[in-house]
Amino acid sequence: xxxxxxxxxxxxxxxxxxxxxxxxxxxxxxxxxxxxxxxxxxxxxxxxxxxxxxxxxxxxxxxxxxxxxxxxxxxxxxxxxxxxxxxxxxxxxxxxxxxxxxxxxxxxxxxxxxxxxxxxxxxxxxxxxxxxxxxxxxxxxxxxxxxxxxxxxxxxxxxxxxxxxxxxxxxxxxxxxxxxxxxxxxxxxxxxxxxxxxxxxxxxxxxxxxxxxxxxxxxxxxxxxxxxxx
Numbered sequence: 001x002x003x004x005x006x007x008x009x010x011x012x013x014x015x016x017x018x019x020x021x022x023x024x025x026x027x028x029x030x031x032x033x034x035x036x037x038x039x040x041x042x043x044x045x046x047x048x049x050x051x052x053x054x055x056x057x058x059x060x061x062x063x064x065x066x067x068x069x070x071x072x073x074x075x076x077x078x079x080x081x082x083x084x085x086x087x088x089x090x091x092x093x094x095x096x097x098x099x100x101x102x103x104x105x106x107x108x109x110x111x112x113x114x115x116x117x118x119x120x121x122x123x124x125x126x127x128x129x130x131x132x133x134x135x136x137x138x139x140x141x142x143x144x145x146x147x148x149x150x151x152x153x154x155x156x157x158x159x160x161x162x163x164x165x166x167x168x169x170x171x172x173x174x175x176x177x178x179x180x181x182x183x184x185x186x187x188x189x190x191x192x193x194x195x196x197x198x199x200x201x202x203x204x205x206x207x208x209x210x211x212x213x214x215x216x217x218x219x220x221x222x223x224x225x226x227x228x229x230x
Contacts, residue, residue, distance in 0.1 A: 032093060032119070032145035033086035037128060038077040039069060039139040045103045045110035053104035058088050058097045058117070065104075080142060093119045093146065101137055112136045122146035 036056070044052045051070045057063035064084050069076050078085070088097065100114030113133040121129040127144040131137075 031089040031091045032143060034088050034090065034117070034141055034143045034146075035080035035086045036066070036078055037080070037140040037142045038075060039066070039101075039137060040075040041069060041072050041101075041112065041137045042135050043072050046105065054101060054112075055104060056087050056099065056101055058099040061088060063102075064088075087141070088117070090119050090143070090146065095119075101139065117141075119143070119146040 041052075041054065046052050053065060054069040055063045055065040064087050066076075067084070068078075080086070088099065090097070096116045096118035098114065099117040101112040102109040103112065113131070113136050115131065122141070122143045123129075127142055127146060129141045129143070131139050131141070
């Protein structure tokens with residue numbers, strides 16, 4: 001019984017620690033998504049096929065086919081809600097990824113461009129990052145969660161009403177998330193303490209019951225304290 005209690009207590013403490021890290025260090029646990037805002041290819045690498053298959057891929061991840069991108073010199077814009085979005089995610093907001101745009105071929109994939117995609121690239125106040133390679137492509141990415149804090153501060157100081165609303169919305173989301181997580185953790189702590197109290201009461205009741213049963217057995221066998229006098 002004590003071993004089971006120690007295991008339950010250890011599991012609860014590990015969950016509590018993870019919850020605290022989630023509240024105070026969300027960047028170390030939560031991943032941020034990167035979506036494609038727009039793209040224009042300047043040429044195709046296939047001489048036979050008139051409609052190329054363009055896809056995006058980061059090293060070690062699955063490729064994301066862009067089904068709408070079929071012609072060169074046409075700017076394609078996206079909402080970020082497409083079925084193939086997002087393109088990738090940053091589990092660590094300080095580590096880069098090796099990513100690129102490619103054109104699928106029968107023998108091998110042709111490369112539009114391949115580069116290091118980093119969270120720090122999204123330094124604009126609107127969370128966008130533009131990648132351009134001459135004679136190949138022009139693409140714009142969006143990652144709102146990648147925006148550095150200093151950009152938000154300068155954005156707030158600029159006095160723009162729309163930017164101020166964005167900053168207030170982002171701060172409100174953080175406050176609400178932290179409040180909900182804190183209430184959830186406090187609820188877990190209270191539930192765990194109540195569970196411990198109930199366990200102690202049950203063990204005490206079980207012990208008293210065993211003690212009373214032992215007294216009844218002694219009385220039946222005549223082993224009580226007054227048996228010698230009688």
